[in-house]
Amino acid sequence: xxxxxxxxxxxxxxxxxxxxxxxxxxxxxxxxxxxxxxxxxxxxxxxxxxxxxxxxxxxxxxxxxxxxxxxxxxxxxxxxxxxxxxxxxxxxxxxxxxxxxxxxxxxxxxxxxxxxxxxxxxxxxxxxxxxxxxxxxxxxxxxxxxxxxxxxxxxxxxxxxxxxxxxxxxxxxxxxxxxxxxxxxx
Amino acid sequence: xxxxxxxxxxxxxxxxxxxxxxxxxxxxxxxxxxxxxxxxxxxxxxxxxxxxxxxxxxxxxxxxxxxxxxxxxxxxxxxxxxxxxxxxxxxxxxxxxxxxxxxxxxxxxxxxxxxxxxxxxxxxxxxxxxxxxxxxxxxxxxxxxxxxxxxxxxxxxxxxxxxxxxxxxxxxxxxxxxxxxxxxxx
Numbered sequence: 001x002x003x004x005x006x007x008x009x010x011x012x013x014x015x016x017x018x019x020x021x022x023x024x025x026x027x028x029x030x031x032x033x034x035x036x037x038x039x040x041x042x043x044x045x046x047x048x049x050x051x052x053x054x055x056x057x058x059x060x061x062x063x064x065x066x067x068x069x070x071x072x073x074x075x076x077x078x079x080x081x082x083x084x085x086x087x088x089x090x091x092x093x094x095x096x097x098x099x100x101x102x103x104x105x106x107x108x109x110x111x112x113x114x115x116x117x118x119x120x121x122x123x124x125x126x127x128x129x130x131x132x133x134x135x136x137x138x139x140x141x142x143x144x145x146x147x148x149x150x151x152x153x154x155x156x157x158x159x160x161x162x163x164x165x166x167x168x169x170x171x172x173x174x175x176x177x178x179x180x181x182x183x184x185x186x
Numbered sequence: 187x188x189x190x191x192x193x194x195x196x197x198x199x200x201x202x203x204x205x206x207x208x209x210x211x212x213x214x215x216x217x218x219x220x221x222x223x224x225x226x227x228x229x230x231x232x233x234x235x236x237x238x239x240x241x242x243x244x245x246x247x248x249x250x251x252x253x254x255x256x257x258x259x260x261x262x263x264x265x266x267x268x269x270x271x272x273x274x275x276x277x278x279x280x281x282x283x284x285x286x287x288x289x290x291x292x293x294x295x296x297x298x299x300x301x302x303x304x305x306x307x308x309x310x311x312x313x314x315x316x317x318x319x320x321x322x323x324x325x326x327x328x329x330x331x332x333x334x335x336x337x338x339x340x341x342x343x344x345x346x347x348x349x350x351x352x353x354x355x356x357x358x359x360x361x362x363x364x365x366x367x368x369x370x371x372x
Contacts, residue, residue, distance in 0.1 A: 003335045004335070005251050005333060005335050007255075008255055016203065016209075017202065022228055023228045025203075032331070032333055034333065041255055042208060042209045065188065069227055069229070069306070070229045070230070073305060074192075115351060115355070116356060117356060119254035120256055120355075122256050123257060145224055147218060149189045162364070165301060169301070169304065169306075170360045171356045173301055177360055177364045180363075
């Protein structure tokens, strides 16, 4: 029988930095179940994030490529973004991001998974959707701080990228490996 | 033909907070390929992280359960941790963490994947290992800021946790979904 794990109690909280939406850091003081006091537990606060496994009517996978400065690499990723306050739901956010970043829309949308970049540091969740049968309906509409290339790929291309760790972003790798696992079963 | 994506140029850099190893934030000023200037790009600096898919001689999967305060949930996870300076390699770090958090060691170890919590915000990488045939050799050895329960699970248990998004940590969900995908193929 494993021991019972309990939540920790917040006994103090303050913001170290508040530069929404890109950098908001809270410092909490916590009491653990064993009575130990943790003076500084850091929480990154963000809006929820979204991403989409988008597959065209021709069965091609819609991927984006961009420079990711923190890791210093040009990465392949799912189309992804941030939930805005004016979006009615995370799925609406994902549809807006797909249209803006790729010019694709339509198809059948369903919830695919909800996970986090790191439950120990990030308070937000990431919602992933599966969109099957998307079509090009517009040009890309990027703001000046975005530089994104759109690529249409085969399933074999996606597996090769996953196998070589070229899809670095674990939120996206988790969604795509799940897709490969579930469609392998069929 | 998709457009060519290039790296962005760093034209300024300073530290906002330096509280290693848990909170170190750099603010970079960047010039994009289109000439736009991004005044504030935030980078979280961390040591590399590690985690392990550990399977016992009896074919059970070694999972840990702990409270993750940022998301406010008690989560199931792979055994994971941080690369210390004195560790000779990330695999040594992963073996040290497995022994400390679970008391298990031994078996055949191989590199499984390398990804990141977020290549847009984190400069560090996470190295995942597959350890097959581990055995209990010691008691847990936790420090007072850790409260971790060890669980032995079947493959069906792991799939059920993945399917219900109960393995929130995308670094771990990616590694486990890859394992399910690869072993489904056989």
